[in-house]
Structure formats: C-alpha cells, structure tokens
Amino acid sequence: MEFTIFILLLPVLMFLFLGLAGHKLKPSVAGLCGTISLGTVAVISYITAFQYFTAPRVNGVFETLVPLNMEWLRLTEHLHIDLGILLDPISVMMLVVVSTVSFMVHIYSMGYMKGEKGFQRYYAFLSLFTFSMMGLVLATNIFQMYIFWELVGVSSYLLIGFYFTKPSAVAASKKAFIVTRFADLGFLAGILVLSFFSNTFSFTELMNGSCTSVLQSAAGQTFLGGSVIAWGLGLMFMGGAGKSAMFPFHIWLPDAMEGPTPVSALIHAATMVVAGVYLVARMFPLFIDYAPDVLAGIAYIGAFTALFSAVIACVQTDIKRVLAFSTISQIGFMIVALGVCTGKDAHEGLGYMASMFHLFTHAMFKALLFLGAGSIIHAVHSNEMSDMGGLRKYMPITHITFLIACLAIAGIPPFSGFFSKDEILAAAFKYSSMIGWLMTFVAGLTAFYMFRLYYNIFWGKEHKHEHTPHESPLTMSFPLMFLAAVTVVAGFIPFGTLVSSNGEAYHIHLDIVVASISVCVAVISIIIATIFYRKEEQPIPDMLGKKFRSLHTAATHRFYIDEVWMFITHKIIFRCISTPIAWFDRHVVDGFMNFLAWSTQEASFSIRGFQSGRVQQYAYVFLIGALVIIIGLLLLFI
Structure with missing residues (x-):
C-alpha cells in the first residue's frame, strides 16, 4: 500500500501551492483546487480502508502494515526518530473519518465562505490541517505523532484566528494555542520518560512485546x-x-467557535478534539499492562467532564457554543469507554470498541450539526437562538438533516448514535453501576439540550428578520444530506468485526436492558424538552431559571472556570512567579552585565592615557616599571 503516501503528499503540496500562489488565482479556482485535492485524498482513503479490511486476517487479527518508514534523526544507538506510515484498524478508521469530514467541509466552504476576504488563504489552512491530522493518525512512532500533534495545534491557531481583524477571534486563537501548549508539555515529558526506559519510539516495538522486559523492569521503579x-x-x-x-x-x-463555522465542524467536532481519544487508544496495551490505575482515573475524568459540560450546554444561548459543550461531553463518553476497559480481551475491552465506534459515528453527526448551524447562521446572520424560531418553514433540508443529527446524538434508534452510545453504556455498567447510571443521566441531558436547541431554532417564536430566511445553496446543502445519510446507516456497520481491543472480530450484541433504559431516558428527556420549548411562550424554563437562579447563573458563566484560570495565571503565575523572575532578570542579571560593561569602560578611560604616543612618557613609565620590578626582587631575596 505504498500509494498511501499520497494521502500526505496531496494536502501538503496543496497547502504550499495555495499558500504561495493562491493570491494569483480566482477564489473559486483556489477553492476548487483544494476541494479536488481533498476529494482525491478521500478516494485513496476509501480504497485503503477497503483493501485493508477485506484482506485475510493473520492468526485471526488484521495485520499491522508499515508501507513506508525511514529514519530521520538518530539520537542514540537504539533511539531514533522515524517518519513513516502505519496502517492498523484504528488508523485506517481515522483515515475514513478525517478524509470524509474534511472533504465535506471543503465542499461546504465553497458556499459558506464565498466572498470572504482571504478565501485562498482559508483553503490553504484547511489543507495544512488535513495534512497534519493525517500525519498524526498514520504515525509509526510516538515522536512522529508529537510532531504532527503540534502541527495540528498550529493549524487550529491559524483557522480559529482566520478573522484576524476581529479581536475575539484573535483572543480565541491565542487561548487555544496557549492552553494546549500547557498540556502538550506534559505529553512531551511523558514521551521522554517512556522512551528513556523502553529505548524506542516505535509503536510496533512498544506493542508487539519486544520491550516487555525493560518495561516490566521500569514498572518496578516508583516515583511518589x-x-x-x-x-x-x-x-x-x-x-x-x-x-x-x-x-x-x-x-x-x-471560544474556538469564533472561527468560521466550517472550521468548527472540521477541527472542533470531528477530528482535532478526538486526537486525545486516539492517543489513549493507540497506547491502550501499555495502559492495560502497566498503568490500569491511570486508566481508571481517565474514566473518572471523562465522566466528570461529560456531566460538567452537559449541564453548561443546557443553558447556553449561542447555538455554536451549545454544540461546543456537547462536543466536550461526547468526547467525555469516549474517554470513559476507554477508561472502563479491564483487559485486552474483546469482552473486557468492550469499551475500546465502543469508544472507537462512537468516535466514528459522532464525527459524522456532529459535523452535520455544525454545518447545519452554519446554514442557519448563513440565513439569519446571528448565532443567538433568540434571533431564530420557526425556521422549518424556510429551510426544509437544514431542518430535516438537523433533526436526524439530534435524534442520533440523543441515542434514538435506528440512528447511528444509538448503537455506539449503547455500547459505551453497556461497558460502563459492566465496570461500575455508578459510572453506568451517571453516563445514562448525561445521555438524558444530551437529549434534552439538543432538542432544546432544535425547538428554539425550528419551532418556537418566529423572529422578524430583515430578510426572509432561505435554504442554503447546493454546495452547502449537499454535505448536509450526505452526512445525514451516513448518520442513518452508520450504526449498522459491523464495527466490532473491524476494530476491537485485541484485533479479533467481535460481534456486537445489543444489551436489551441497557438499550431499553437509555432509550426510555432519551425519550423522556425529549418529551420534557418538547413541553418546555415547543410552543412560542416558554414559561416553565423561565420559572425554573428564576427558582434555581444561582445554578443557572453559574452554568451560564461556565461555573467560572475561565475566571479561575485567569486568577491562577494573572494573580499567581504572573504576579507571584513571573514578576519576581522579571525583576531578578532586569535588576540582577541585567544589572550585573551592565556593571561589567560600566567597569570595563571606566577602566579603559582610566588607562587610555598610557597610549599617548609620546616617547618621553613611555620612557618614564618604562623606568618606573623597571624600578618597581627591581625593588620587588630585592625585597623578595632579602
């Protein structure tokens, strides 16, 4: 499968072409070039997936292929950084996800971004992001993953801050970049620790057992x-x-929602934000063998994040921010699924398969939701739900596709979200009833806030618009219809036979009890949302907001976590750490160097008279010097 190199080459070449020569092209031509390039990448990715998953298994599992690998940098005798392509079930699955969503976003952007200043630059950045994400998922070693991990960060910075004349977009891009840099420092430290003891960066060597002895020895060494x-x-x-x-x-x-809406669909719904899930899945064998307690902690972090963000989503009024917190919550589901695994066996590792399954289905319907939100914003020129209402009359395609995505994320059968979320809940209940019921409650909140969003947009009180809303052009509506079709059928894919914790085929068995509970909870939540928000007047939400004013206010302000971070950075890090260091740098370090310069200058001014050019002065100094030496010698011998 050497042809897979074109999955990386085409986007990076298109980035260079559009970045250097895009300004000389018409915007439509630049957009068409970028779209054709990504369409070709998508076709190659589908061919790769078809060939890989239809190939005969070796000892009951899909073979791990490395069609390309070359040494880039040698650090020690055993430790070296390679660049290459690794194909295994999860990387091939991610190829399909990234290429599909990216291709749909490229098509959609032809209509959504039409007339925008910097159109060619936008498509160049899209190509850079796709190249970065593809390089991340195809990495043969953990340091190559880290390199492309940082490139993804750069790409997101450029795309979030695309509207660089808008202060909020600039602030959001810097916030995303800085926060993820803090986290990536830990990632780099972890890579160095792991590679120091294993003497390799290679995924195949880490996973195939060749490092078992050294890792077991390292596992016996403790710190804190x-x-x-x-x-x-x-x-x-x-x-x-x-x-x-x-x-x-x-x-x-x-805050990253300040970027163009198609960017939100691409980066912050379907691809970039699942990089962390992909990382845990990639390192899953090591977590199970050497750090099961860490894996359990990951499950609790995911569960808390899912609940926390779902509560916040219930009160947000900006439709893109509702979807942003929904994304955080759904990523929490995937993290929980990985964390509740207790072994590599297909049954013990049910959560692994469920996590990857939900990653796949969520990518499609969340991209659909964001692109649907973009279609709505394109029609009403506002992100606020208060400026919407009754849009089903004017935007039938957006309405139907958005409803399909809401039903999918709510977990209503037969839509794809039901099948993947049900497997996560089954794995959670198998691990702990507390985790299981907590995630079921979060699933209910998900159904509630998504249909709150749906009713406020397409039903409710119709807002008077300056211009009559209308359906989006075909370039925008086609991706909606395509992703909606995928959302309807994706749940029937025999995903367990393709991706599982130990590589063996796992046939999904629907847990009737868990499925019944989850569907009942989802239906009840949808009914509650219907009662609250279906009509034009909404007295119950207003009454509840006043009755639980403190909780409502806190959730509206995201429980003040942003303010806590600002306090930590400004009052503690900047004032108590950075300011003293800056003072020390200015007054001690700079002062010492300035003192050296001053003393050297003063000494030179004092002795420069010796270089006068007068022979009499030189003879006088010579005699004085000779006398001093003679007297010194006499005193020494006496």
Whole structure:
C-alpha cells in the first residue's frame, strides 16, 4: 500500500501551492483546487480502508502494515526518530473519518465562505490541517505523532484566528494555542520518560512485546508512589486531555467557535478534539499492562467532564457554543469507554470498541450539526437562538438533516448514535453501576439540550428578520444530506468485526436492558424538552431559571472556570512567579552585565592615557616599571 503516501503528499503540496500562489488565482479556482485535492485524498482513503479490511486476517487479527518508514534523526544507538506510515484498524478508521469530514467541509466552504476576504488563504489552512491530522493518525512512532500533534495545534491557531481583524477571534486563537501548549508539555515529558526506559519510539516495538522486559523492569521503579511507566503514560494523557478539551483544559474549545463555522465542524467536532481519544487508544496495551490505575482515573475524568459540560450546554444561548459543550461531553463518553476497559480481551475491552465506534459515528453527526448551524447562521446572520424560531418553514433540508443529527446524538434508534452510545453504556455498567447510571443521566441531558436547541431554532417564536430566511445553496446543502445519510446507516456497520481491543472480530450484541433504559431516558428527556420549548411562550424554563437562579447563573458563566484560570495565571503565575523572575532578570542579571560593561569602560578611560604616543612618557613609565620590578626582587631575596 505504498500509494498511501499520497494521502500526505496531496494536502501538503496543496497547502504550499495555495499558500504561495493562491493570491494569483480566482477564489473559486483556489477553492476548487483544494476541494479536488481533498476529494482525491478521500478516494485513496476509501480504497485503503477497503483493501485493508477485506484482506485475510493473520492468526485471526488484521495485520499491522508499515508501507513506508525511514529514519530521520538518530539520537542514540537504539533511539531514533522515524517518519513513516502505519496502517492498523484504528488508523485506517481515522483515515475514513478525517478524509470524509474534511472533504465535506471543503465542499461546504465553497458556499459558506464565498466572498470572504482571504478565501485562498482559508483553503490553504484547511489543507495544512488535513495534512497534519493525517500525519498524526498514520504515525509509526510516538515522536512522529508529537510532531504532527503540534502541527495540528498550529493549524487550529491559524483557522480559529482566520478573522484576524476581529479581536475575539484573535483572543480565541491565542487561548487555544496557549492552553494546549500547557498540556502538550506534559505529553512531551511523558514521551521522554517512556522512551528513556523502553529505548524506542516505535509503536510496533512498544506493542508487539519486544520491550516487555525493560518495561516490566521500569514498572518496578516508583516515583511518589507510582511506577515511572504510569507517570509517563499519565503525562502523555495530559497532552490528550488538552487536545480533547477534558476538564480542566476544556476552556479553549467554546471560544474556538469564533472561527468560521466550517472550521468548527472540521477541527472542533470531528477530528482535532478526538486526537486525545486516539492517543489513549493507540497506547491502550501499555495502559492495560502497566498503568490500569491511570486508566481508571481517565474514566473518572471523562465522566466528570461529560456531566460538567452537559449541564453548561443546557443553558447556553449561542447555538455554536451549545454544540461546543456537547462536543466536550461526547468526547467525555469516549474517554470513559476507554477508561472502563479491564483487559485486552474483546469482552473486557468492550469499551475500546465502543469508544472507537462512537468516535466514528459522532464525527459524522456532529459535523452535520455544525454545518447545519452554519446554514442557519448563513440565513439569519446571528448565532443567538433568540434571533431564530420557526425556521422549518424556510429551510426544509437544514431542518430535516438537523433533526436526524439530534435524534442520533440523543441515542434514538435506528440512528447511528444509538448503537455506539449503547455500547459505551453497556461497558460502563459492566465496570461500575455508578459510572453506568451517571453516563445514562448525561445521555438524558444530551437529549434534552439538543432538542432544546432544535425547538428554539425550528419551532418556537418566529423572529422578524430583515430578510426572509432561505435554504442554503447546493454546495452547502449537499454535505448536509450526505452526512445525514451516513448518520442513518452508520450504526449498522459491523464495527466490532473491524476494530476491537485485541484485533479479533467481535460481534456486537445489543444489551436489551441497557438499550431499553437509555432509550426510555432519551425519550423522556425529549418529551420534557418538547413541553418546555415547543410552543412560542416558554414559561416553565423561565420559572425554573428564576427558582434555581444561582445554578443557572453559574452554568451560564461556565461555573467560572475561565475566571479561575485567569486568577491562577494573572494573580499567581504572573504576579507571584513571573514578576519576581522579571525583576531578578532586569535588576540582577541585567544589572550585573551592565556593571561589567560600566567597569570595563571606566577602566579603559582610566588607562587610555598610557597610549599617548609620546616617547618621553613611555620612557618614564618604562623606568618606573623597571624600578618597581627591581625593588620587588630585592625585597623578595632579602
């Protein structure tokens, strides 16, 4: 499968072409070039997936292929950084996810971004992001993943701050970049710890058992009560938590909605934010063997994040921020599914398969939701639900596709979200009834806030618009219809036979009890949302908001976590740490160097008279010097 190199080459070449020569092209031509390039990448990705998953298994599992690998940088005799392509079930699955969503976003942007200044630059950045994400999922070693991990961060910075004349967009791009850099410092530290003890960066060597003896030896060495391998893996998850917006690193994601809406669909719904989930899945064998306690902690972090963000989503009024907090919550579901795994066996690792399944289905219907939100914003020129209402009359395609996505994320059969979320809940109940019931409650909140969003947009009180809203053009409506079709059928894919915790085929068995509970909870939540928001007047939500004013206010302000971070950074880090360091730098370090310069200058001014050019003065100084030496010698011998 050497042809997979074009999955990386096409986007990076298109980035260079549009970045350097795009301004000389018409915007429509630049957009068409970028779209055709990504369409080709999508076709190659589908061919790769078809060939890989239809190939005969080796000892009951899909073979791990490395069609390309070359040494880039040698650090020690055994430790070197390679660049290459690794194909296994989860990387091939991610190829399909990234290429599909990116291709739909490219098509959609032809209509949504039409007439925008910097159109060519926008498509160049989209190509850079796709290249970065593809390089991340195809990495053969953990340091290559880290390199592309940082490129993804740069790409998101550029895309979030695309409207660079808008202060809020600039602030959001810097916030996303800085917060994820804090987390990525932990990721880098974890890589260094793991590679120091394993003497390799290679995923195949780490996973195939060739490093077992050294890793077992390292697992016996402890630091602050935990093994060094557990510390390394925990630090690596810190990077994943930043990228996937897990608490407390979630603060960047809602503000990232300041970028163009198609960017939100691409980066912050379907691809970039699942990088952390992909990282844990990639390192899953090491977590199970050497850091099961860390994996359990990951489950609780995911569960809290899912609940926390779902509560906030229930009171947000900006439709893109509702979807942003929904994304955080759904990523929490995936993290929980990985965390509740207790072994590599297909049954013990049910959560692994469920997490990857939900990653796949969520990518499609969440991209659909964001692109649907973009279609709505394109029609009413506002993000606020108060400026919407009754849009089903004017936007039938957007209405139907948005409803399909809401039903899918709510977990209503036969839509794809039901099948993947049901497997997560089954794995959660198998691990702990507390985790199971908590995630079921969060699933109910998800159904409630999504249909709150749906009714406020398409039903409710119709807002008077300056211009009559209308359906989006075909370039925007086609991706909606395509993703809606995928959302309807994706749940019937025999996903367990393709991706599982140990590579063996796992046939999904629907847990009737768990499925019945989850569907009942979802239906009840939808009914409550219907009672609250279906009609034009909404007295019950207003009454509840006044009755629980403190909770409502706190949730509206995201429980003041942003303010806590600002206090920590400004009052503690800047004032108590950075300011003293800056004072020391200015007055001690700079002062010492200035003193050296001043003393040298003063000394030179004092002795420069010796270089006068007068022979009499030189003879006088010579005689004085000779006398001093003679007297010194006499005193020494006497």
